[in-house]
Amino acid sequence: MLRQCNCPLSCFSETRKTEMLRRILSPGWAKRLSRSVTRKILVTESSACLHGFPRQGLDATHSGMNKFQGPKCPNFKLVKDAVRKLAGDASVVLKLRKNSTVKGHWIVRFGRNKEFVGRESILEDLLKRVLPSGDEDDCQRTAIEGLGGVGKTQIALETAYRIRDVQPECSVFWVPAVDTTAFENAYRAIGQQLKVPGIDEEKADVKALIKSVLGRESMGNWLLIIDNADDEKLLFGDTALTDNLPFSRKGSILFTTRNHKLGLRLVESENHIIAVEEMSKDEALKLLGKNLKSSQMSDTRSNNALLEFLTNLPLAIRQASAYMAKEQISTARYLKLCKSSDEDMVKLLSSHFDDRHRYKNIQNAVATTWLISFQQISDHDALAADYLRFLCFLAGKDIPHSLLPPAGTLETVEAIGTLKAYAFISQQNESDSYDIHRLVQISMLSWLDGKGERQEWTAKVLERLNDIFPWPKHENREEWIRYLPHTQHALQLRKKTDDEEATTGLLSKVGESFFNLGKYKEAEQMHRQALQLREKVLGKEHPDTLSSMNNLALVLHSQGKYKEAEQMHRQALQLREKVLGKEHPDTLSSMDNLASVLDSQGKYEEAEQMHRQALQLREKVLGKEHPDTLSSMNNLALVLGSQGKYEEAEQMHRQALQLREKVLGKEHPDTLSSMNNLALVLDSQGRYEEAEQMHRQALQLREKVSKIR
Incomplete structure (x- = not known):
C-alpha cells in the first residue's frame, strides 16, 4: 500500500554493537567470554528496514538511535534531512493519494461544510477510534452523543471527509435513521453503487442484502455512519433496524444520537461514547463571524453576551448568524x-434557515430539532415528560430535587436518567439539584403553548410550589432560600390560571421572603399583587385578604411610608376585630403593628397605650412566653425609650431578652434585636461601658449567624 501511494519512507539502522551481555553477566563470566560473543548488533539492517525503501546506517548502538549530541552531530543531520524531505513531499503525496486508483466507495449525502470550525480534539479522538484498521479483531462501534443542535452531524460529516483524505481506500456510507424509509433508501443506494444483485427488485430485502455484502471480508475497509439514531422503537422495537447492521473486522460503525441510554445500547460501553458539549468561546466566535461583516460584529461586548445567551450552541449560533x-x-x-420577550425568542429559535449540510425535510431551527426529542420522551417515558414540563417553569440553575412532583423511587430515577440522557438537564457530582438548558425551557414552553397545555401546567406548577414552599421563618431559612428563585420565576411566567389560591399563597410567601431579606421594594410588589388578587377572589373581609393587607402595611412601614402604612393597619385592625374578634391573635398582631407605625411617627402616647393593650391581651390569650407576646414586650419597651422612660424601658428589654434567650435561643434574630435594643437604652442612660459590651456581643453573634447562613 505504501508503494501504491508513493509514500516516502526513510529507514535507519544501528551500526554499533551493544555490549549487553557484559552488563548483565557477573564479572567472572564476562571475562571468560570473548568480546565477539558479548558485543552484538541487536536489530540488524534487514530487520530494521523495509524492503525497497532508502536505508541509512547511524553510527550508534541500539539504545542510542534516538539520542544526538547536538545540531552538528552527523546522526542528527542524517535524520533531519530525511524529515525535511518527508515534509517537502507531503503535498505531492496527498495529491497522489487522492488520485490513487485504490479508492473506496463514497456515499455521503452532504458536501463538505466549509464553515465547520473547531472541535479538533474530538475529531482527533474520532479518527483514532473509527478507522476500520484501528481494531483487527472486531467491528468497531462508536457513538457521538449530545444535545440536539450541538453539532453531532457536522462532526460526523467532517470525520467522513478526513477519513477520505487520509485513507481513500476506505469506503464511507452515510445512513440517516430518522425513519424506516430513509434508512432503507440509504441502504438501497449503497447496494446500487456496489452493484448488489437483486437490489432493485420489488420484493428485495434491501437491508438484509446490504448487511450480508458489508459483512464480507472482500469488501475491504468501510465506515458506516448512522446519523440521528434517536428513536428507540425504530432501532430496537418492531422494525429493529439494529438487526440489519453489518459485522466485519474490516468495518466500523459511527452513530450520532441525542440519547445517552440509546447510545449505550448501540455501542455497549461508555468507553465507546464521545460526548459533545457546547463550543468553546473562541470556536463559537469564529462560527458566529463566518457569514457576517466586520461592521455587524464591531461590538465585542455584544458578541460575547450573545454567545453566552445562546450558550455557545452551534445550531443556535448558525441560526442567529443566518x-x-x-x-x-x-x-x-x-x-x-x-x-x-420569550415570544420573540421563540420566533427566533423557530426561524428556518437554508443549509446545504443539513437534511432538507427537517427544519433547521433550534426549537424544531428539540421538538423531536420532546415527542420521543413523551412516547417512551411519561414521567420524564412531566418532569420536563415542570422544570421549564423554574429558574434554570440549582433546581432542588425536592421540588419535583413526588413519584416512585425507581420511576423517578429512570425519568431523571432519561432527561440527562437527552442532555436536557445536568447534575453535578450526584448532587441533589439539577440545571436545565435555558433555550430548552423556552422551546418547551412554546411546545406547551402549541399543544394548549400551558395553562394546565402553570396551575400544576404553582400548586406544587405552594404546597412545598414553607412560610418563611428564621428556622427554615435554608429551605425557602433555595426555593425562592424558582418560585419567583414560576410567578413571572404565569398567565391566566384557574388556581388563583395557589398563586396568592405563593405571592404572599415570596413577598415575606423578600421582606425577611430586606428587599422591601420586591416585597411590596408581591404583597400588593397578593392583596389585589385576594380581594378579587375572596372578598375584602376574608381573613386571608386581611393577612395580605397586614403584610403590605408592614413592608410600607419598613420603607418609611408611614401614612399609607398607618391607614392600612387601621383598616386591617377594624376588619379583623369585626370578622375575627378583639382577642384573636391576628387582631392583636394588627394592634401591635399599628402601634409600631404610630411610634415611628412620634405619636408616642397613642402608641404606648396600644402596645400596653396588645401586650396584656397577648399574655392572656397566648401566654407570657409566646414569641408574639415577647414582640409586644419589645415594642412597648421601644416606645418607652422613645419617651425617655429609660428605667421602665430597660427593665422591659431585659425581661424580653431573658425570655427570648430561653424560648428562641441566644442566636435567634429576635434575641439579638432585644440585645441591641437593651444596649441602646443603656447608652441613652450614659452607661457606655455596659452598652459597648452588649453591642459587641450582639455584633459577634450576628456575624456568626450570618456566616452559618
Whole structure:
C-alpha cells in the first residue's frame, strides 16, 4: 500500500554493537567470554528496514538511535534531512493519494461544510477510534452523543471527509435513521453503487442484502455512519433496524444520537461514547463571524453576551448568524431582540434557515430539532415528560430535587436518567439539584403553548410550589432560600390560571421572603399583587385578604411610608376585630403593628397605650412566653425609650431578652434585636461601658449567624 501511494519512507539502522551481555553477566563470566560473543548488533539492517525503501546506517548502538549530541552531530543531520524531505513531499503525496486508483466507495449525502470550525480534539479522538484498521479483531462501534443542535452531524460529516483524505481506500456510507424509509433508501443506494444483485427488485430485502455484502471480508475497509439514531422503537422495537447492521473486522460503525441510554445500547460501553458539549468561546466566535461583516460584529461586548445567551450552541449560533446576515443587523440588535420577550425568542429559535449540510425535510431551527426529542420522551417515558414540563417553569440553575412532583423511587430515577440522557438537564457530582438548558425551557414552553397545555401546567406548577414552599421563618431559612428563585420565576411566567389560591399563597410567601431579606421594594410588589388578587377572589373581609393587607402595611412601614402604612393597619385592625374578634391573635398582631407605625411617627402616647393593650391581651390569650407576646414586650419597651422612660424601658428589654434567650435561643434574630435594643437604652442612660459590651456581643453573634447562613 505504501508503494501504491508513493509514500516516502526513510529507514535507519544501528551500526554499533551493544555490549549487553557484559552488563548483565557477573564479572567472572564476562571475562571468560570473548568480546565477539558479548558485543552484538541487536536489530540488524534487514530487520530494521523495509524492503525497497532508502536505508541509512547511524553510527550508534541500539539504545542510542534516538539520542544526538547536538545540531552538528552527523546522526542528527542524517535524520533531519530525511524529515525535511518527508515534509517537502507531503503535498505531492496527498495529491497522489487522492488520485490513487485504490479508492473506496463514497456515499455521503452532504458536501463538505466549509464553515465547520473547531472541535479538533474530538475529531482527533474520532479518527483514532473509527478507522476500520484501528481494531483487527472486531467491528468497531462508536457513538457521538449530545444535545440536539450541538453539532453531532457536522462532526460526523467532517470525520467522513478526513477519513477520505487520509485513507481513500476506505469506503464511507452515510445512513440517516430518522425513519424506516430513509434508512432503507440509504441502504438501497449503497447496494446500487456496489452493484448488489437483486437490489432493485420489488420484493428485495434491501437491508438484509446490504448487511450480508458489508459483512464480507472482500469488501475491504468501510465506515458506516448512522446519523440521528434517536428513536428507540425504530432501532430496537418492531422494525429493529439494529438487526440489519453489518459485522466485519474490516468495518466500523459511527452513530450520532441525542440519547445517552440509546447510545449505550448501540455501542455497549461508555468507553465507546464521545460526548459533545457546547463550543468553546473562541470556536463559537469564529462560527458566529463566518457569514457576517466586520461592521455587524464591531461590538465585542455584544458578541460575547450573545454567545453566552445562546450558550455557545452551534445550531443556535448558525441560526442567529443566518438571521443577522439576512436582515443586515448587528449582534447588539439581535441580542436586544432575543431579550425583548420569550415570544420573540421563540420566533427566533423557530426561524428556518437554508443549509446545504443539513437534511432538507427537517427544519433547521433550534426549537424544531428539540421538538423531536420532546415527542420521543413523551412516547417512551411519561414521567420524564412531566418532569420536563415542570422544570421549564423554574429558574434554570440549582433546581432542588425536592421540588419535583413526588413519584416512585425507581420511576423517578429512570425519568431523571432519561432527561440527562437527552442532555436536557445536568447534575453535578450526584448532587441533589439539577440545571436545565435555558433555550430548552423556552422551546418547551412554546411546545406547551402549541399543544394548549400551558395553562394546565402553570396551575400544576404553582400548586406544587405552594404546597412545598414553607412560610418563611428564621428556622427554615435554608429551605425557602433555595426555593425562592424558582418560585419567583414560576410567578413571572404565569398567565391566566384557574388556581388563583395557589398563586396568592405563593405571592404572599415570596413577598415575606423578600421582606425577611430586606428587599422591601420586591416585597411590596408581591404583597400588593397578593392583596389585589385576594380581594378579587375572596372578598375584602376574608381573613386571608386581611393577612395580605397586614403584610403590605408592614413592608410600607419598613420603607418609611408611614401614612399609607398607618391607614392600612387601621383598616386591617377594624376588619379583623369585626370578622375575627378583639382577642384573636391576628387582631392583636394588627394592634401591635399599628402601634409600631404610630411610634415611628412620634405619636408616642397613642402608641404606648396600644402596645400596653396588645401586650396584656397577648399574655392572656397566648401566654407570657409566646414569641408574639415577647414582640409586644419589645415594642412597648421601644416606645418607652422613645419617651425617655429609660428605667421602665430597660427593665422591659431585659425581661424580653431573658425570655427570648430561653424560648428562641441566644442566636435567634429576635434575641439579638432585644440585645441591641437593651444596649441602646443603656447608652441613652450614659452607661457606655455596659452598652459597648452588649453591642459587641450582639455584633459577634450576628456575624456568626450570618456566616452559618
